[in-house]
Amino acid sequence: MTALVAMLRKDLLLQWRGRAQIVAIFAFGAATLLLFSFAIGPDSVALRQHAAGFLWLGLLLASTLSLADSFEGEMEEQALEGLLLLPASARAIYYGKAIANCAQLTLMGAALVSLIVVLYDAGTLRLLSLLGVIVLGATGLSAPGTLYAAMTAQSRARQTLLPLLLFPLVVPVLLAAVKATSLLILGDPMGQLGSWASLLGVFAVVHWALGGMFFERVVED
Amino acid sequence: MPQPTQRPVPQAIVALGAALLCIGSYWGLAKAPAEVFMGDVQRIMYVHVPTAWNAMLALTYAFICAVSFLFTNSWKWDNRLEAALEVGVVLSLLLCTQGAIWAKPTWGVWWDWDPRLTTTAVLVFAFGGILALRTFVDDPMKRAVWSAVACIVAFADVPLVYFSVKWWNSLHQAQSTPETVSKAFHWPLRINAFGILFLWTGLLTLRARTAALRLRSEIAPPLPERPRALSEARIAGGGG
Secondary structure: OHHHHHHHHHHHHHHHHOHHHHHHHHHHHHHHHHHHHHHHOOOHHHHHHOHHHHHHHHHHHHHHHHHHHHHHHHHHHHHHHHHHHOOOOHHHHHHHHHHHHHHHHHHHHHHHHHHHHHHHOOOOOOHHHHHHHHHHHHHHHHHHHHHHHHHHOOOOOHHHHHHHHHHHHOHHHHHHHHHHHHHHHHOOOOOOHHHHHHHHHHHHHHHHHHHHHHHHHHHOO | OOOOOOOOHHHHHHHHHHHHHHHHHHHHHHHOOOEOOOEHHHHHHHHHHHHHHHHHHHHHHHHHHHHHHHHHOOHHHHHHHHHHHHHHHHHHHHHHHHHHHHHHHHHOOOOOOOHHHHHHHHHHHHHHHHHHHHHHOOOHHHHHHHHHHHHHHHHHHHHHHHHHHHHHOOOOOOOOOOOOOOHHHHHHHHHHHHHHHHHHHHHHHHHHHHHHHHHHHHHOOOOOOOOHHHHHHHHHHOOO
């Protein structure tokens, strides 16, 4: 547990020191939201209806940059090997990094929500529920994302490989998060929010368990 | 590492599979009666349904190979994994294509976001991505471990993808099994199912042999350098 806290602290500190990169990734996500509205046209009803989809697509696209970036530093001067030599389990390294990635994605998701309110007039008063959906969605994206980022950072064509591996895998997250967010924005007369949130929760549990189980094999020589 | 065997058994299995597929397809196209509601369009079922069964079987075998490799670290499982992934992706791609061909006259559209159709499309991309990963990793051990891990993770994701899409949208008819179709359709369906099974099993064995040969060349020590004078003399004389 101490090792996990130390790893998390290290990753959060690295993110804080490289905050210019986080701002750049957020700007990328914001630019995609702007472009999506050009694709649909100035129909405010249609834009509001698709706002949840745009939000999660923007976050998913931005996540590939932030996830890849989380292992970029570890590849320089064999830093990952140094980490593995420390008296800490590989599982602690994985969970530390995955939690830090999840925090970053949650922050980015919350910031992008403010943009969809402005651009698409797609707000909700159920802020805590919306935050819960963003946290669950970010948790689902960061678990397999961190595992795959560890692989692709050490391979050729890493910019292509990470989205290629991650996007098909996170289809359930995208579907459930879009549906849940949409229900919060447009109304939930049938009370379906809980089912979609449960799906997000099950996905997160399965992939956090698998990530912790296999990370050691992925990073060992 | 064991030498890859050269017995012609896989070729014989491929030939048997191809023969069965020809017999089953002829039976399905010429002998079996047309379905009451769909007419001749239904005849694609004789390849579509066996392809679906075999695609799932091949990807399940890939999962078994992945788990076996991680437990045993034996290269033979990595070779089989590579072959099973390729066979599974090709069969899934064929399944999507046949589904689209059947959907146009039946549903009026080439594609619908039905759970099984969408899950198959997601499988093509998920397992196709693992094949891409294998292409871009040079170290054989890393390639084997990473693709085995990615295969297990993708396989574990299949039920989640299926149920999420099912909640989202559902249109597909009930799954076809020998119990859900008339007895007149049984034989061509079963013959084609075994035909495709034999075909991919033989091809998988041959592909695993190719993978084993490539692995041998990758992990073989480099050949000792020839003395410079001797090499130059051979080049000048045109010798090999």
